[in-house]
Every structure is written in C-alpha cells, then in structure tokens.
Amino acid sequence: MELPPNGERLRRMIYNSYMFYDHLLHFYYLAAPDFVVGPTADPAARNILGLIDKVGLETGKKVIDMRAKAIDVMKYFGGKRTHPIIALPGGLTRPLDAETRDEMRKHAEEAVEFSKFTFQLFEDVVLKNKEYVDLVLSEIYGGQQTYYIGLVDDDNKVEFYDGMTRIVDPEGNEFVKYEGSDYLDHIAERVEPWTYLKVTYLKNVGWTGWVTGKDSGIYRGGPLGRLNASEGMQTPVAQAEFEKMYETLGGKPVHATLAYHWARIIEGAQGAELWLKYMQDDDILDEHIRNIPTETPSRGVGTIEAARGHLIHDYDTDENGIVTEMNLIVATTHNYAGINLSVASAAKGVIKGGEVDEGKLNMVEMAFRAYDPCMACATHSLPGKMPLEIEIYDADRKLRRTVKRNC
Amino acid sequence: MLQFQSMSAELEARRGKTLVLGIGNVIRGDDGVGIHVARRVAELLPAELAATVDVDEACTGGFDLVDYLRGYERAVVADAIKTEGGEPGTVYKFSADALKPTAHLGHSHGVNLASALAVLSGLELGAPREVTVVAVEAEWLYEFKEELSPRVAAAVEEAAAAVLEALKNPPA
Secondary structure, three states: OOOOHHHHHHHHHHHHHHHHHHHHHHHHHHHHHHHHOOOOOOOOOOOHHHHHHHHOHHHHHHHHHHHHHHHHHHHHHHOOOOOOOOEEOOEEOOOOOHHHHHHHHHHHHHHHHHHHHHHHHHHHHHHOOHHHHHHHHOHHHHOOOOEEEEEEOOOOOEOOOOOEEEEEOOOOOEEEEEOHHHHHHOEEEEEOOOOOOEEEEEOOOOOOOOOOOOOOOOEEOHHHHHHHOOOOOOOHHHHHHHHHHHHHOOOOOOOOOOHHHHHHHHHHHHHHHHHHHHHOOHHHHOOOOEOOOOOOOOEEEEEEEEOOEEEEEEEEEOOOOOEEEEEEEOHHHHHHHHHHHHHHHHHHHHOEOOEOOHHHHHHHHHHHHOOOOOHHHHOOOOOOOOOEEEEEEOOOOOEEEEEEEOO | OOOOOOHHHHHHHHOOOEEEEEEOOOOEHHHHHHHHHHHHHHHHOOHHHOOOEEEEEEOOOOOHHHHHHOOOOEEEEEEEEOOOOOOOOOEEEEEHHHOOOOOOOOOHHHOOHHHHHHHHHHOOOOOOOEEEEEEEEOOOOOOOEOOOOHHHHHHHHHHHHHHHHHHHOOOO
C-alpha cells in the first residue's frame, strides 16, 4: 500500500535524525579514542574519558546533547526514547505540530554544524597525522578487496530509507542493481559449524571460501560499503567530504577497513542535512500522515540501511495477518565474512613471533570495531550457554593450545 | 494528544529526585525480573515518596542507560544477576561502585551500567550521587517465557522491599 506523502516525509525525517546520532555516537565513543588517545595507549585511558582529556569536556557534552536532541524526535512520535513505536502500517503515529517543528528544526541546524565540526576534528586528529593515515592505508587493515552493497536513490546516491539495492565489484563497477524484494535471487546464506552466525555471500558469484577478490562472493555493507556502492551523497556537506575521502585514500572504491570511520561521519552528515531539509519543508506539518490498510497482506519484504549496514526483513503471513515464516538478514550478518577477514588480517599483521600485548590486541580489535557490529542482533541462537572452543595454532599450523568453555 | 517532554524538560523535572529503574526483558524469563520488581515497587510506593521518586522500566542496556540515569539525584536499579554457583531467587543489594565498566567496547550496545555511570560523571552530566543495585539471582535467562521461574517469582516481593528500604533509608 502507498503511504500519504507526509507519512513518508516524516518517516524519512525521523530516520535520518537516527542515522546522524547513531553514527555520531560510534565515532566519538568507540572509534575516536583509538586515534585521539592512540591505538596502543593504556586501555584505561583509551575510552571516552581519555578522549575528553584530549579534546575537551565541551565536545563530549555536545555529543550527548546532540544525541538527546535527535532521540527527542523519536520520543515525540514514539512516546519513549528506547524501542519507540513510530511506523504503523500505512504511515506513522502522529503529525508534527508547528511549535515542536520550529524547536526541532533548530536542533537539526545544530546537527549539521556539529557534523562540520566533526569533519574538522577528524582532519586535525587523523588526517594531519601521517602515522594514522598510513595505518588506515596499511596492508594490515586494507587487504579485503570485496564486493560492496548499499541502497541508492534514482541517481545512485547513498540512500538510507528506501531505494534499489546496488552492488559493485571490487573494482567499483556496478555488478547488479535490484529491488529489495528480489534479494533471494542475489544473496545466499551459509552455515559454518564454528559460529552461531550465518555467513552471506553473492549467489551469482558463489562461495569460494575465506578469500577476497572478484571471484569471491564475499561482500561488505555498512558506511564504507554504502559509499563504495554509490556514486555520491545526496547533500552538499556530505558530498564534499565524500570527494575528499576518495581523493585522500587513492580513489574509489576504498577497501581500507579503518576508512569505515570516515565513511560513518560522512553518512552522519547526510543524516543531519536530510533531517534539516525535511524540517524546512512546510509540508511536513500536513496532518494526513496515514492511510488505513484495507487488505491483509500475504508477504512483505523490507530493505533498509540500518546504521551498521544493509537490513532485510522478509515475512509471510496467513489470512489473519499472523506471521507464518520470516527471515531476517541483519547488518552484522552481511558484514560477518568481511569482519572475519579483517580481524584475521589485522591479527596476522600486528602479532609477530607470538608476542601479544594489550596494544596489539587493541589494534586487532580496531578491525572489528570499525564495523560497529552487533553480534547479539546477528546471532539467532539461544542455547542457554555458549559452548566455546578456541584453538591456537603457530605459524607451522601446529596446534599449540585449546581453550574450552561450556563444552 | 500524547504529551511530549523533551530531554531538557525531563532533566529539569528530575532535579533532586530518585529513580527506581527496572532493567530487563520480560519475554526472556528471569531476565525480566527487574521490570517485575519495578512494577511491584510502583504499586507499593508510599504516598509521601510519590513526589520525589520516579519508577521507570528499561528494556534495554547499552548507551541508553545514560539517558535514563542522567540528572537524577539518586537511583535504585533492579535487575537480574547470574553469579557463580548462586542460588536462584537470592536477592542482593550493593552499591553500583562494585560494578566494573565494560572491558572491551566493540559497539555502543556494549555499554554496561558502570560504563554509563562513568560517562555521566566523567562528562559532569549529572550522574546520580549514589546508585544502589538490587539484583535477583536468575535461573531462566535464555528461554522465551513471559513468566518468571518459581524461585525468582517468589523473590520479587523481597526485592521490592529491598528497593523500598533503599528509598526510605538511603546510604549517607
């Protein structure tokens, strides 16, 4: 069914404010300490509080403040800050009144300005530090030449809310573009015996094992994946930084895993700019926000870009609208193969001669953290306990140690 | 029409007050015991405390806890706990100072209660001056059930009483 224009407009406005704050939070609280405090710094200092020591209390407060203002948007429509119910079949919960719009528009303006500030901080802390740029581009973090996936609009610009799914090959050429409802023709899932997550790959390339390149169906989504899969950003501030990123990192596509952080703040800026754009449109006050459904659907596939990556929900329902079958492929699942390859590459690159210390472990963790993964979302198993077995091999592939828990 | 209160208005309203926060997921068996305890506290809350105590539920963890706790003078958190060899239904009461922040933060969902409090105090954003945890040893943590296990269900009353005791007699 079709949404009324302002039902869709409001949903897009809300979703973009979410994309802004979620990316902002990850950058300042999880990624930035690695760069601002230092990748091998004492773990006790390598966190938000250590970051505040370097960039100042006001910046830390501003992040929390901006996050709260963006979440206020969700609270207005969903009644609460966490797990708000906003979208309803055919539209959403409530219209926006002029007074609240005026207040929230100021917050969106602040969000755009804070995005510019964040770019400047990234320039000062990371880009002006040759050691960090070299780290971003190093083989340790940069060897995963994969396919990339993301939603795009009619002009192949990065889209979060709705659009065609576009996949590009490791050289950046369009491999396929399809409607989300056709995902089963393009995405396959496989089960590995050693993990609770499924591993996805491109059906029409095939699974060739834990390798990258054009003959491997492994692909990546999330911020860097989306930028690579697109031809640009929809908004000017984000587009300028998009161009700067590819120019700085050697052209498109960029495979460097740590560039996920740069891509993340670029997307955050687009979120802020689109949030503002919708708030500046007086049609957003239109009170026709929902068309009441008149039919019972039998199947529905939703494809959206969550902050962490491509998200697919697929439902079959009976004549009463009760779900009979469902399939969810969440962001971290799409990235799972890439995460494994990135972590393995980082581990091989920084751990030499069996020497491991906190700093090296963090440098391995940085490869994981770049994806902002949510393993809980991606793990569809609840066995009651987690049998875990870790086998540690030396360079000659000789088993040196086995660690077991609950098995 | 649904009343909307922005975060800045909420913070103003929280000034000098105490939060009772139940944390958990009520469709995951005993994981939801903190919510059940908070609901019982709301039922038993004496009239003289009603103006200074807010009772809320957080079916979440992670960074969202920052927003829940920010600006309150004090907080009492009710949650499920799993300790080595603990007897299901046992009620514990301790200061949140005993909790350790998340060791390795990989994602924003990994922020635990201690990390959230550290952020609030580190940023001078209004961390509660004192946070008490009332925890119930859980048995069914990994099953999709809307009810509590018998021993944990039987402990809700004791845990609610422990929360009320903490409200009436806060640590110095």
